[in-house]
Amino acid sequence: xxxxxxxKLVLLGESAVGKTSFLRRFVNADFAEKWEPTVGAGFLTKTxxxxxxxxxxxxxxxxxxxxxxxxxxxxxxxxxxxxVMYDVTKQATxxxxxxxxxxxxxxxxxxxxxxLVGNKIDLCDSNIPDLHNSNDHDxxxxxxxxxHQDRQVTKExxxxxxxxxxxxxxxxxxxxxxxxxxxxxxxxxxxxxx
Ligand code: GTP
Numbered sequence: 001x002x003x004x005x006x007x008k009l010v011l012l013g014e015s016a017v018g019k020t021s022f023l024r025r026f027v028n029a030d031f032a033e034k035w036e037p038t039v040g041a042g043f044l045t046k047t048x049x050x051x052x053x054x055x056x057x058x059x060x061x062x063x064x065x066x067x068x069x070x071x072x073x074x075x076x077x078x079x080x081x082x083x084v085m086y087d088v089t090k091q092a093t094x095x096x097x098x099x100x101x102x103x104x105x106x107x108x109x110x111x112x113x114x115x116l117v118g119n120k121i122d123l124c125d126s127n128i129p130d131l132h133n134s135n136d137h138d139x140x141x142x143x144x145x146x147x148h149q150d151r152q153v154t155k156e157x158x159x160x161x162x163x164x165x166x167x168x169x170x171x172x173x174x175x176x177x178x179x180x181x182x183x184x185x186x187x188x189x190x191x192x193x194x
Contacts, residue, residue, distance in 0.1 A: 015064030
């Protein structure tokens with residue numbers, strides 16, 4: 001058996017940007033259209049292989065609603081990795097993501113690996129590359145009932161901010177399973193080896 005490395009991951013971001021959906025997509029390979037706000041926090045684990053190692057990710061899915069803000073330090077304490085998520089169709093959620101990043105950079109463990117993730121690109125991008133290779137595409141195609149929405153945060157703006165702030169950066173769709181696994185594997189690859 002390969003040695004198993006355990007990593008603690010915290011997911012932060014404004015309410016309804018898709019944190020729970022993103023984590024469920026990665027861990028359970030499913031997606032729910034209905035939004036049920038997280039209360040307090042959720043916890044899910046997933047073990048996956050990365051080269052010759054088994055990585056066990058212990059993921060804390062925090063609640064985005066403001067009334068839960070004060071709980072966040074409990075979840076990023078001792079975390080080696082973090083995902084800060086925003087919704088590419090809502091500029092205000094990008095502003096909130098920057099505030100989370102500043103908080104993590106001040107208060108979280110110093111070598112924490114942070115990924116900035118712009119989710120819901122399916123709402124504004126009808127030609128996502130490699131979309132048709134996504135495993136669950138047959139089940140979760142474009143949402144007929146969902147309106148096209150204008151993008152409010154450009155990829156350039158966000159990737160430039162991420163580069164300046166020393167963050168990994170991805171755009172994703174939890175709904176279409178686009179780039180989801182990549183976020184977790186790249187985060188794991190960037191954790192300094194003890
Ligand atoms: P809190 O628990 O309140 O912090 O919210 P959250 O960030 O966990 O959001 P959640 O995952 O519950 O998703 C909110 C809504 O967005 C749900 O209706 C989801 O179906 C929808 N959603 C999540 N990810 C995507 C996505 O990639 N694309 C689209 N179109 N909708 C998404």
